Amino acid sequence: MRKRRELKRVVNRTDQIRADDLLLFCTQRNERIRLPYFLDYYRKMGIGHFFFVDNDSDDGSLAYLADQPDVSLWHTTASYKRSRFGVDWLNWLQIKYAHGHWALTVDPDEFLVYPFCDTRPLRALTDWLDASSIKSFSAMILDMYPKGRLDEQPYQAGQDPMDIACWFDSGNYTISRNHRFTNLWIQGGPRARVFFADEPEKAPALNKVPLVKWDKRYAYVSSTHMLLPRGLNQVYDEWGGEKASGVLLHAKFLDTFGAKAKEELERGQHYAGSVEYKAYAERLKDDPQLWCKWSERYINWRQLEILGLMSKGNWA
Amino acid sequence: MTVGIVMLVHTALGRAEQVARHWSAAGCPVVIHVDKVVPRKTYNAFVAALSDLSEVRFCGRYRCEWGTWGIVEATQSASEMMLAHYPSVRHVYLASGSCLPLRPVQELIDYLDERPNTDFIESATTSEVPWTVGGLDEERFTLRFPVSWKRHRHLFDFFVNIQRKLGMSRKMPNGILPHMGSQWWCLSRRTLSAILQDPERPTYDRFFSQVWIPDESYFQTLTRQYSENIESRSLTLSKFDFQGKPHIFYDDHLQLLRRSDCFVARKIWPYADRLYEAFLTDAAGAMKRTEPNPGKIDRIFSKAVERRTRGRSGLYMQSRFPNEDWENGVTAAPYSMFQGFSELFENFEPWLAAATGARVHGHIFAKDRVHYADGQTAINGALSDSPVLRDYNAKAFLTNLIWNTRGERQCFQFGPDDNQEINWRIAKDPNAQVSVITGAWAVPLFRSNLDFAAIRAIAARLQKIESEHMDVLRSPYTKARVRIWTMAEFIEAPMEPLQGILDEIGRTKLRRLSEAPKMVDLSGFGQFLQNLKNQGMHPYLMGDFPVERGVENMPKTQRKPYLVQ
Numbered sequence: 072m073r074k075r076r077e078l079k080r081v082v083n084r085t086d087q088i089r090a091d092d093l094l095l096f097c098t099q100r101n102e103r104i105r106l107p108y109f110l111d112y113y114r115k116m117g118i119g120h121f122f123f124v125d126n127d128s129d130d131g132s133l134a135y136l137a138d139q140p141d142v143s144l145w146h147t148t149a150s151y152k153r154s155r156f157g158v159d160w161l162n163w164l165q166i167k168y169a170h171g172h173w174a175l176t177v178d179p180d181e182f183l184v185y186p187f188c189d190t191r192p193l194r195a196l197t198d199w200l201d202a203s204s205i206k207s208f209s210a211m212i213l214d215m216y217p218k219g220r221l222d223e224q225p226y227q228a229g230q231d232p233m234d235i236a237c238w239f240d241s242g243n244y245t246i247s248r249n250h251r252f253t254n255l256w257i258q259g260g261p262r263a264r265v266f267f268a269d270e271p272e273k274a275p276a277l278n279k280v281p282l283v284k285w286d287k288r289y290a291y292v293s294s295t296h297m298l299l300p301r302g303l304n305q306v307y308d309e310w311g312g313e314k315a316s317g318v319l320l321h322a323k324f325l326d327t328f329g330a331k332a333k334e335e336l337e338r339g340q341h342y343a344g345s346v347e348y349k350a351y352a353e354r355l356k357d358d359p360q361l362w363c364k365w366s367e368r369y370i371n372w373r374q375l376e377i378l379g380l381m382s383k384g385n386w387a
Numbered sequence: 388m389t390v391g392i393v394m395l396v397h398t399a400l401g402r403a404e405q406v407a408r409h410w411s412a413a414g415c416p417v418v419i420h421v422d423k424v425v426p427r428k429t430y431n432a433f434v435a436a437l438s439d440l441s442e443v444r445f446c447g448r449y450r451c452e453w454g455t456w457g458i459v460e461a462t463q464s465a466s467e468m469m470l471a472h473y474p475s476v477r478h479v480y481l482a483s484g485s486c487l488p489l490r491p492v493q494e495l496i497d498y499l500d501e502r503p504n505t506d507f508i509e510s511a512t513t514s515e516v517p518w519t520v521g522g523l524d525e526e527r528f529t530l531r532f533p534v535s536w537k538r539h540r541h542l543f544d545f546f547v548n549i550q551r552k553l554g555m556s557r558k559m560p561n562g563i564l565p566h567m568g569s570q571w572w573c574l575s576r577r578t579l580s581a582i583l584q585d586p587e588r589p590t591y592d593r594f595f596s597q598v599w600i601p602d603e604s605y606f607q608t609l610t611r612q613y614s615e616n617i618e619s620r621s622l623t624l625s626k627f628d629f630q631g632k633p634h635i636f637y638d639d640h641l642q643l644l645r646r647s648d649c650f651v652a653r654k655i656w657p658y659a660d661r662l663y664e665a666f667l668t669d670a671a672g673a674m675k676r677t678e679p680n681p682g683k684i685d686r687i688f689s690k691a692v693e694r695r696t697r698g699r700s701g702l703y704m705q706s707r708f709p710n711e712d713w714e715n716g717v718t719a720a721p722y723s724m725f726q727g728f729s730e731l732f733e734n735f736e737p738w739l740a741a742a743t744g745a746r747v748h749g750h751i752f753a754k755d756r757v758h759y760a761d762g763q764t765a766i767n768g769a770l771s772d773s774p775v776l777r778d779y780n781a782k783a784f785l786t787n788l789i790w791n792t793r794g795e796r797q798c799f800q801f802g803p804d805d806n807q808e809i810n811w812r813i814a815k816d817p818n819a820q821v822s823v824i825t826g827a828w829a830v831p832l833f834r835s836n837l838d839f840a841a842i843r844a845i846a847a848r849l850q851k852i853e854s855e856h857m858d859v860l861r862s863p864y865t866k867a868r869v870r871i872w873t874m875a876e877f878i879e880a881p882m883e884p885l886q887g888i889l890d891e892i893g894r895t896k897l898r899r900l901s902e903a904p905k906m907v908d909l910s911g912f913g914q915f916l917q918n919l920k921n922q923g924m925h926p927y928l929m930g931d932f933p934v935e936r937g938v939e940n941m942p943k944t945q946r947k948p949y950l951v952q
Contacts, residue, residue: 203630313699382694383691387688
């Protein structure tokens with residue numbers, strides 16, 4: 072709760088929110104170049120209102136976001152790490168504004184894909200989840216990467232990042248159960264394969280539960296990997312069946328990544344002493360190829376469903 | 388003669404209005420029941436919006452909570468109004484606000500005109516319906532249900548349990564036989580009025596008002612009393628999922644619905660603009676005059692239920708992570724594991740690949756790296772050859788490998804020097820075909836250049852590991868197809884087991900085994916084993932090897948007589 076004092080309101084347009092609006096929550100730092108496509112992508116999906124927490128950007132993204140008619144914006148100069156990677160800030164906003172709404176919590180480089188997303192808006196999914204008495208929806212992170220060097224094709228503002236980073240690993244994920252929070256812990260993909268091949272236990276977690284019918288008693292525990300109360304983490308079936316799930320296409324690995332990794336390493340604001348960024352910096356010196364002969368080229372959600380990365384469950 | 392539409396409405400009133408106009412435009416009188424939870428203001432606006440249509444009426448309002456008597460009361464009241472005000476109505480069609488007529492209304496009218504005395508209502512005895520959800524079938528009728536299941540689930544269960552404990556039970560009034568079926572029916576005036584005007588109706592109403600989900604049994608049961616011609620099916624296409632809630636139709640179902648040939652479908656998502664546009668305004672999109680046939684849609688929805696309840700075998704992912712032994716198949720496809728074969732035969736892997744067309748890997752659980760077929764550094768799914776990544780979760784490695792390569796038979800080598808963590812997983816997997824030549828791990832040692840002391844230590848370790856592995860494979864929990872030979876047994880007559888293995892893989896290119904793999908030269912092997920014995924290490928997994936035996940290369944060559952020492 073004390074974290075809310077770290078947040079300074081920039082623009083509050085929450086009075087525009089209608090009772091059944093779908094809300095999006097996001098923290099961002101210097102992501103100006105990504106924002107136009109990000110906003111466009113989620114507006115088309117049917118998000119009614121965006122909540123941004125800006126973590127001390129200096130690239131003009133603050134002003135850009137403040138100008139958007141469907142964005143409410145807060146600013147903070149406090150530590151990203153000490154706010155448990157932004158969730159404390161967002162939890163506070165969610166408690167205050169998201170109660171009774173479906174809330175999608177994503178980063179500026181995460182793009183939600185769900186079953187039938189090419190023909191049905193997000194509201195079709197949330198209506199179905201409501202009708203099925205399901206309160207949380209899983210979407211694992213799928214790291215996307217380009218073929219060739221990361222800086223080979225520069226990303227332009229407004230461009231679909233998946234035009235460049237259109238490759239992914241389809242079948243090298245490992246899962247274990249976290250008994251304390253009952254969530255699954257998923258690792259693998261290109262980051263485990265290339266950056267953490269010698270210490271896979273340190274590879275980043277890929278499980279996420281980004282879409283939740285919010286209640287003011289709920290809270291994200293660590294990023295959007297797990298929630299409280301624990302029942303919200305039960306997004307998987309344990310008796311052989313498949314629950315419906317989606318994927319967060321993670322367009323982190325663009326030409327902007329080198330600079331970002333360097334900056335984040337200097338700030339030391341990431342998980343476990345930024346071990347991830349240390350590993351990246353180490354390997355980036357050798358100019359790694361994330362792409363390999365067995366990389367899969369992204370087509371659509373149906374492809375991800377067939378590959379078993381997501382499921383329609385009983386939504387038809 | 389025409390058909391009257393009774394519409395039960397509680398949400399998406401805009402869509403309900405659209406559909407009511409559509410029915411009305413085709414000359415069908417409409418009586419609408421609006422759920423009492425709809426606020427007065429909204430209700431008045433809805434009535435006002437339809438006030439230009441003289442053939443649309445609104446009946447008294449009841450609270451229609453799911454699974455309760457209110458829905459039947461609403462239906463009764465609307466039906467009575469329909470029969471009283473529209474004498475030209477010969478059939479009454481019960482629909483909801485989220486129902487959508489798929490075929491031109493005139494076709495429905497014609498269809499019913501040809502069947503003037505038929506009642507279309509799904510009606511089956513309780514013992515014959517598989518679709519009850521929640522474990523209540525006959526007890527729906529014999530117990531009482533004073534509280535709402537949706538709002539007071541614990542109290543509901545409490546009442547059910549206490550009645551069961553006390554052995555409470557009710558009799559069916561007048562000895563009627565309970566029937567159940569879809570809530571959505573189309574009844575003839577004769578049958579419907581007989582139900583509504585029956586002097587015994589108060590008795591039935593009192594009884595059914597305490598039945599669980601009476602909207603699926605009241606008319607379904609009573610129709611059996613009066614109807615002369617029941618066609619036990621609903622004219623409304625309505626699919627239910629495994630929790631008993633209706634599947635919803637969206638824009639992308641348009642083609643499917645067009646081909647369904649059904650008169651009416653539910654439930655339609657209120658924002659499915661294309662569906663409403665196509666079926667309510669596009670007369671040219673009318674379907675052919677054919678008997679209703681929802682079979683095509685059936686498949687899609689039954690597959691959805693199958694996916695939700697059984698899932699895809701061998702898949703482990705974010706929303707399917709079965710508990711051990713509840714996997715519906717540990718792995719995605721059959722595969723073969725060979726132990727001792729590539730030690731005993733010089734060219735076993737290429738030979739097997741040539742003979743079966745399967746993908747034949749080396750020791751994929753070896754300590755140094757994953758030995759994929761053809762020396763590849765990764766395989767389908769970008770599964771790496773790093774032993775560290777593999778050993779981080781060896782079970783997931785195996786299930787990933789089999790999942791990623793489904794459609795192509797996988798074979799791999801295994802041995803006591805490999806990571807043994809997956810032994811139980813494989814043993815309990817019905818997809819696994821495990822063939823073991825015990826003791827064959829000694830062959831590379833026999834041919835190696837190591838110090839004998841080192842060999843002795845290695846042999847002791849490998850024998851212990853393999854022996855434990857064999858205990859696993861022979862355990863009663865094992866579901867894999869397991870075949871175990873001692874080395875002595877196997878080299879005695881190798882052709883037969885090899886043929887058996889090929890037959891089991893099933894894709895043999897050769898009908899009979901003509902070319903056998905080449906066995907390594909075993910001359911001196913018996914002495915080698917004897918030397919181990921002499922050092923106090925007893926190699927027993929190979930079976931009985933005479934000191935002088937083991938010179939023959941291939942079984943075709945003349946066998947030497949045994950020497951008994």
